[in-house]
Amino acid sequence: MASKLTRSNRSGWLMAFPGVALMTLFIIVPFFLAFAFSLTNQRLASPNAAEYVGFENYSDLLGLAVFTLEPERDEDGAVLRDDDGEIDYPRLRNFTRNNPEYPGLQGKREWFSWQSGDNRTVVLASDVVFMKALVNTITFVFFVAPIQAGLALCLALLINQRLRGINVFRTVYFMPVVVSIVVVSLLWKFIYSPGDGLLNNVLGWLSFGAFNGIDWLGRTDTALPSIMAMSIWQGVGFHMVIWLAGLQNISPTLYEAGNIEGASKWQAFRYITWPGLRNTAVLILIVITMQAFALYAQIAVMTKGGPLDSTQVLVFQAVERGYGKQDISGGSAISVILFVLVLAISLVQRYLTREK
Amino acid sequence: MKTLPILAGLVISTSLAGAASAQTDLSLWYHGAGSANAEEALVNELVEEFNASQSDYVISIETFPQLAYNDAVGAAALAGELPDILDVDGPVMPNWAWAGYMQPLGIDESLLEGFLPGPIGSWNGEIYSVGLWDAAKAMTTRKSTLEKYGIRIPTLDTPWTGDEFNAALQTIAASGDFDYPLDLGMAWKGEWYPYAFSPLLQSFGGDIVDRTTYQTAEGVLNGDEAIAFGEWWQGLFEKGYAPGTSQDAADRETGLIEGKYAISWNGNWAAPAVVEAFGEDAIFLPAPDFGNRPVIGAASWQFGVSATSENPDGARAFIEFAMQDRWFTAFSDGTGLIPPTRSAAADTKFYAEGAPLEAFYGLSEGQALVRPVTPGYIVQAKVFEKALADIADGADVADTLDAAVDEINEDIENNRGYGHN
Numbered sequence: 001m002a003s004k005l006t007r008s009n010r011s012g013w014l015m016a017f018p019g020v021a022l023m024t025l026f027i028i029v030p031f032f033l034a035f036a037f038s039l040t041n042q043r044l045a046s047p048n049a050a051e052y053v054g055f056e057n058y059s060d061l062l063g064l065a066v067f068t069l070e071p072e073r074d075e076d077g078a079v080l081r082d083d084d085g086e087i088d089y090p091r092l093r094n095f096t097r098n099n100p101e102y103p104g105l106q107g108k109r110e111w112f113s114w115q116s117g118d119n120r121t122v123v124l125a126s127d128v129v130f131m132k133a134l135v136n137t138i139t140f141v142f143f144v145a146p147i148q149a150g151l152a153l154c155l156a157l158l159i160n161q162r163l164r165g166i167n168v169f170r171t172v173y174f175m176p177v178v179v180s181i182v183v184v185s186l187l188w189k190f191i192y193s194p195g196d197g198l199l200n201n202v203l204g205w206l207s208f209g210a211f212n213g214i215d216w217l218g219r220t221d222t223a224l225p226s227i228m229a230m231s232i233w234q235g236v237g238f239h240m241v242i243w244l245a246g247l248q249n250i251s252p253t254l255y256e257a258g259n260i261e262g263a264s265k266w267q268a269f270r271y272i273t274w275p276g277l278r279n280t281a282v283l284i285l286i287v288i289t290m291q292a293f294a295l296y297a298q299i300a301v302m303t304k305g306g307p308l309d310s311t312q313v314l315v316f317q318a319v320e321r322g323y324g325k326q327d328i329s330g331g332s333a334i335s336v337i338l339f340v341l342v343l344a345i346s347l348v349q350r351y352l353t354r355e356k
Numbered sequence: 357m358k359t360l361p362i363l364a365g366l367v368i369s370t371s372l373a374g375a376a377s378a379q380t381d382l383s384l385w386y387h388g389a390g391s392a393n394a395e396e397a398l399v400n401e402l403v404e405e406f407n408a409s410q411s412d413y414v415i416s417i418e419t420f421p422q423l424a425y426n427d428a429v430g431a432a433a434l435a436g437e438l439p440d441i442l443d444v445d446g447p448v449m450p451n452w453a454w455a456g457y458m459q460p461l462g463i464d465e466s467l468l469e470g471f472l473p474g475p476i477g478s479w480n481g482e483i484y485s486v487g488l489w490d491a492a493k494a495m496t497t498r499k500s501t502l503e504k505y506g507i508r509i510p511t512l513d514t515p516w517t518g519d520e521f522n523a524a525l526q527t528i529a530a531s532g533d534f535d536y537p538l539d540l541g542m543a544w545k546g547e548w549y550p551y552a553f554s555p556l557l558q559s560f561g562g563d564i565v566d567r568t569t570y571q572t573a574e575g576v577l578n579g580d581e582a583i584a585f586g587e588w589w590q591g592l593f594e595k596g597y598a599p600g601t602s603q604d605a606a607d608r609e610t611g612l613i614e615g616k617y618a619i620s621w622n623g624n625w626a627a628p629a630v631v632e633a634f635g636e637d638a639i640f641l642p643a644p645d646f647g648n649r650p651v652i653g654a655a656s657w658q659f660g661v662s663a664t665s666e667n668p669d670g671a672r673a674f675i676e677f678a679m680q681d682r683w684f685t686a687f688s689d690g691t692g693l694i695p696p697t698r699s700a701a702a703d704t705k706f707y708a709e710g711a712p713l714e715a716f717y718g719l720s721e722g723q724a725l726v727r728p729v730t731p732g733y734i735v736q737a738k739v740f741e742k743a744l745a746d747i748a749d750g751a752d753v754a755d756t757l758d759a760a761v762d763e764i765n766e767d768i769e770n771n772r773g774y775g776h777n
Contacts, residue, residue, distance in 0.1 A: 046771060218602030
């Protein structure tokens with residue numbers, strides 16, 4: 001490695017300089033700053049000097065506890081039930097707020113819970129919003145990465161043909177990529193609008209009025225899928241172009257040879273196209289994963305993390321805390337966690353898709 | 357296009373300043389670039405007249421879009437390049453004073469006699485900023501609507517009680533004549549939530565933070581009164597009395613006028629359009645009294661002196677120059693905002709006796725309570741906003757308020773109490 005670098009001549013370094021300098025200034029330095037800030041209680045604006053606090057910001061974000069709630073019982077030990085027959089439990093806040101018997105639960109909140117017999121087992125988190133953001137972000141990546149990559153490949157196959165006017169289709173599919181994501185988000189906010197929104201209108205018309213309008217972004221079960229759908233639509237054109245470049249790199253002679261040997265369309269795809277796209281596929285998967293983890297603008301414009309945290313994501317939380325609530329150290333800690341997460345997933349992807 | 361001659365005027369005035377070396381240059385930053393009403397033009401006029409009125413100081417004004425303004429000030433403070441005179445939003449002022457962006461105003465306090473409480477920005481016993489106007493909110497509706505359903509028209513002295521208000525909403529909802537009886541403005545995310553809804557909480561007897569010490573929110577934001585408020589708040593959306601967090605922003609603007617909503621909880625800035633649509637039928641009613649007392653929010657944008665100003669005397673001279681009834685009247689007429697003194701109100705076209713928005717002056721005088729006066733407010737406002745949105749979306753009331761209290765208390769602790777005396 002070292003010998004390669006020393007062999008590079010001066011003009012090579014000179015040409016690399018602008019890019020390297022910008023990346024150092026705006027990516028590498030801020031990253032190390034974020035890591036340093038995350039170990040302090042640095043504020044955005046404050047007369048108090050920052051202090052080193054160790055990993056407190058991380059334990060505040062990641063703290064978890066499990067607690068079993070036993071039902072309220074009457075004098076005979078029978079389980080008390082409310083009017084609907086549901087078991088009565090003591091309120092969690094009796095344990096989590098200023099209760100010296102349970103110091104480990106102080107300030108924690110219910111994340112999720114399940115029933116086991118008469119007892120209810122509750123998982124508590126120090127920072128439920130962060131946990132929900134983490135889960136939502138991973139869910140988003142889990143659905144968006146394969147669907148967006150698959151759709152983009154289908155589109156690329158469709159437009160990789162010598163047809164009159166094929167450029168029109170290429171342009172149409174690519175258009176959403178060129179439009180600012182903020183503008184796209186605003187437009188889709190109108191499309192998803194409750195009541196008279198475009199989507200509700202179209203669905204109502206298609207179903208001859210049988211469809212009842214849905215408040216797409218206002219329901220906890222539809223908000224995140226709605227944002228996934230628009231994000232896939234917006235980004236698919238970009239990855240289509242990368243697939244297309246990969247497709248056009250495959251030598252036509254391979255297809256001719258396949259033709260002569262009587263390969264079906266499926267066989268041509270399976271044994272010529274797909275192996276030829278291998279490196280492109282790895283690139284696209286990693287790029288989409290990283291882009292999807294960085295989800296921010298759609299959330300900031302469309303839902304601000306609501307309703308009930310169903311669209312909270314990590315980057316939005318990092319900005320909200322670091323900037324909105326002036327807690328630079330908390331925002332930095334989230335950024336560092338996100339970095340570790342993306343790095344780990346990218347490494348796993350690299351390992352799984354390595355040349356065998 | 358209007359800005360061009362103003363800009364030209366600026367260039368000329370600043371170049372003249374260079375020629376006359378005896379004068380001291382001062383800078384003023386202002387948040388309302390591209391404001392829809394006459395506010396920006398009036399501020400420019402104010403600066404020009406001040407420059408012409410004396411020969412010691414020349415003020416040059418730089419305007420920013422409102423959304424970028426606070427960020428610009430924060431960045432300038434870090435870079436040590438704050439202007440001499442700062443324009444600051446009332447509830448944000450304590451934060452800027454605490455962070456060292458501002459210095460005590462030090463103007464002649466007799467000038468503040470007869471002022472509404474909202475436009476005076478004080479923190480830790482010092483006055484830091486003063487506003488040329490205030491804003492107020494009212495339950496905006498039509499007299500004919502209330503009469504149709506047999507609902508009493510409340511007055512400043514005897515506002516609706518909580519029960520009366522709930523009954524009114526129920527009656528209107530039962531009629532089915534409107535999409536929703538009440539429009540709270542849930543579409544306006546951000547500062548609107550604490551500004552418009554914390555007064556409702558205060559009317560129940562709760563608050564965002566304990567104002568005796570400003571060191572905790574425990575028992576105030578999650579006490580019995582606050583939980584009662586939260587249950588009531590959640591009920592508004594559960595019962596379909598008010599559109600929730602996904603309210604369409606366009607409906608917020610025009611819903612009352614189009615007849616989608618019966619009553620709208622809105623500011624005086626939205627009032628001229630309602631008067632135009634309904635004329636004499638438009639009425640502006642005081643906030644309901646939920647037990648403690650009826651409350652509305654107060655404080656708008658104000659002027660203050662930056663901590664790094666080398667010429668605080670010039671900055672003070674400018675602010676004192678601006679504190680004249682004729683400017684209060686001009687701003688009120690141009691923007692529809694409330695003048696800070698009764699004597700100025702008497703000459704305005706909106707707030708004079710018998711004028712269409714006269715009720716708002718009384719509301720500001722009688723019901724106004726400024727938002728918590730603490731540097732932590734900017735964080736507390738965000739926590740409060742999220743709690744109210746979550747409760748409206750169906751979250752458990754007590755748990756949500758507990759979480760908000762924890763977050764506020766943790767923030768106060770992390771900031772070592774925010775330097776309250």
